[in-house]
Amino acid sequence: TNSVPLSVGDPMVCILGSGDFSRSLSSRLRCCGCRVVVGSRDPQRLPPGLFPEGVELKTQRGALEGKGSLVFLALYPEHYPSLLTLRPLLSGRILVDVSNASSLKQEGLSNAQRLAQMFPCSSVVKGFNGLSAWTLLTGAYDHSRQVSNELSVLALAQRLGFGAVDVGGLSASRALEEAPLLLFPSWRGPLLTTMLLFSFFYLYIALKNVLMPFLDRAENNLHHLPLITVNQALPAVALVMLSLVYMPGLLASVLQLYRGTKYKRFPDWLDQWMCARKQLGLLSFLCAALHAVYSVCLSIRRASGYMILNAAYQQVKAGVVDSWVETQVWRSDLYLSSGILGLGVLCVLALTSLPSVGQALNWREFTFVQSGLGYTSLVLSVAHVLFFGWDFAFLPRAYQYYLPPVFLLSLVLPCCVLIGRFLLLLPCCSVPLNRIRRGWESKQNKPERERQENGAVFGDV
Ligand SMILES: NC(=O)C1=CN([C@@H]2O[C@H](COP(=O)(O)OP(=O)(O)OC[C@H]3O[C@@H](n4cnc5c(N)ncnc54)[C@H](OP(=O)(O)O)[C@@H]3O)[C@@H](O)[C@H]2O)C=CC1
Numbered sequence: 001t002n003s004v005p006l007s008v009g010d011p012m013v014c015i016l017g018s019g020d021f022s023r024s025l026s027s028r029l030r031c032c033g034c035r036v037v038v039g040s041r042d043p044q045r046l047p048p049g050l051f052p053e054g055v056e057l058k059t060q061r062g063a064l065e066g067k068g069s070l071v072f073l074a075l076y077p078e079h080y081p082s083l084l085t086l087r088p089l090l091s092g093r094i095l096v097d098v099s100n101a102s103s104l105k106q107e108g109l110s111n112a113q114r115l116a117q118m119f120p121c122s123s124v125v126k127g128f129n130g131l132s133a134w135t136l137l138t139g140a141y142d143h144s145r146q147v148s149n150e151l152s153v154l155a156l157a158q159r160l161g162f163g164a165v166d167v168g169g170l171s172a173s174r175a176l177e178e179a180p181l182l183l184f185p186s187w188r189g190p191l192l193t194t195m196l197l198f199s200f201f202y203l204y205i206a207l208k209n210v211l212m213p214f215l216d217r218a219e220n221n222l223h224h225l226p227l228i229t230v231n232q233a234l235p236a237v238a239l240v241m242l243s244l245v246y247m248p249g250l251l252a253s254v255l256q257l258y259r260g261t262k263y264k265r266f267p268d269w270l271d272q273w274m275c276a277r278k279q280l281g282l283l284s285f286l287c288a289a290l291h292a293v294y295s296v297c298l299s300i301r302r303a304s305g306y307m308i309l310n311a312a313y314q315q316v317k318a319g320v321v322d323s324w325v326e327t328q329v330w331r332s333d334l335y336l337s338s339g340i341l342g343l344g345v346l347c348v349l350a351l352t353s354l355p356s357v358g359q360a361l362n363w364r365e366f367t368f369v370q371s372g373l374g375y376t377s378l379v380l381s382v383a384h385v386l387f388f389g390w391d392f393a394f395l396p397r398a399y400q401y402y403l404p405p406v407f408l409l410s411l412v413l414p415c416c417v418l419i420g421r422f423l424l425l426l427p428c429c430s431v432p433l434n435r436i437r438r439g440w441e442s443k444q445n446k447p448e449r450e451r452q453e454n455g456a457v458f459g460d461v
């Protein structure tokens with residue numbers, strides 16, 4: 001690590017503990033021109049060269065005897081009580097608690113709150129705990145959220161190149177301590193939904209296409225299981241998920257219409273569902289993309305080679321010269337094209353859900369993309385299924401190979417959503433809904449508001 005020469009005016013930072021976090025933090029601090037003193041229970045024990053050049057190694061007491069108001073506690077919270085003997089030296093200083101929770105939903109006070117109780121004469125700041133030792137060492141930039149409005153710690157984090165955010169008092173420390181333990185919290189519900197839907201469709205199709213033909217006619221379709229069945233379940237999941245993205249918005253509109261106001265909270269389940277739309281949409285995109293890749297691979301399967309050869313042989317034996325069927329040609333071209341277009345539009349949607357892309361759009365552009373393009377892709381996907389199934393659904397023989405129930409399920413929801421959306425666009429719904437959304441329903445402030453927003457009404461509706 002290249003160290004910056006010491007100068008007297010540099011801020012002095014003390015770190016208690018000599019573990020991984022302490023080492024990484026001291027390197028980073030040195031690189032950014034801070035003076036660092038590390039306090040260890042036993043500085044003699046530490047091998048030379050463990051800490052970067054310029055970092056002073058002392059006993060805990062020795063480190064605290066120097067100046068510097070900032071003290072980082074790079075210890076596990078179990079060991080905080082061992083610092084109680086240093087209480088006089090720590091009083092009046094800022095203690096930065098970098099610890100994380102050991103498990104979720106612990107009872108009682110958070111680590112930082114307990115520390116504050118132990119050292120009532122020091123001010124405790126929670127922060128830096130979301131950064132890994134690796135981030136600190138490699139110079140990667142990340143956000144360090146912290147609580148307690150202690151400007152010197154904010155300034156220090158900024159000096160280290162982190163975007164620091166002040167999130168309030170120590171009572172907010174629990175959420176910060178638990179944050180590194182969470183495993184994709186916002187993805188749990190959507191992932192579970194995807195998995196349940198996939199299992200349902202997969203099992204149903206396997207039952208219908210593999211097990212039933214076997215029991216009925218001793219037909220061996222077991223080879224469908226790894227690819228064909230998966231590829232039939234995936235589009236159904238993708239369509240249902242895409243409908244689930246747009247359904248809560250419709251329900252919310254209906255609820256607002258029914259209540260006649262937007263100033264009432266939605267029920268919790270609807271709130272949570274609304275918040276999961278992005279994840280549901282991305283998972284729908286994943287299923288659709290997988291379906292596309294699977295479908296492209298259908299023709300390179302061994303089985304399809306054999307099937308073409310067998311069909312060709314049958315055809316030669318039967319003396320058929322030309323087996324071109326015009327309707328089948330149209331059918332396949334139409335369903336392929338609408339499917340590809342639908343996936344393309346979904347791609348754009350997925351891209352705009354990336355925070356960096358989404359932030360570059362203004363609100364109107366964002367809703368145009370998310371709502372306008374979203375419904376377009378829903379229409380295209382529905383067209384894809386309809387074109388695909390136009391003969392299957394109505395011919396009794398094919399009934400055994402494709403499944404009207406799955407076919408229907410993956411169509412009923414999207415069609416309901418599309419019809420609902422269409423109904424809400426009718427003036428009898430859209431006009432009152434717009435009034436509600438603009439907050440015009442309350443009598444007292446009506447004239448004032450109307451004057452203010454008149455200009456925008458026609459452009460926006
Ligand atoms: N490592 C990481 O990536 C991150 C760590 N953190 C937090 O930083 C804190 C320290 O983590 P880390 O550096 O990885 O841990 P380490 O185990 O590497 O270091 C802990 C240090 O605590 C001191 N210590 C050990 N046992 C005792 C004891 N019985 N009594 C007093 N002091 C003791 C030791 O220092 P000495 O022997 O010199 O006294 C030791 O070096 C933890 O609270 C952790 O949650 C937060 C974010 C990321």
Ligand SMILES: [Cu+2]
Binds near residue numbers: 235384
């Ligand atoms: Cu398809």
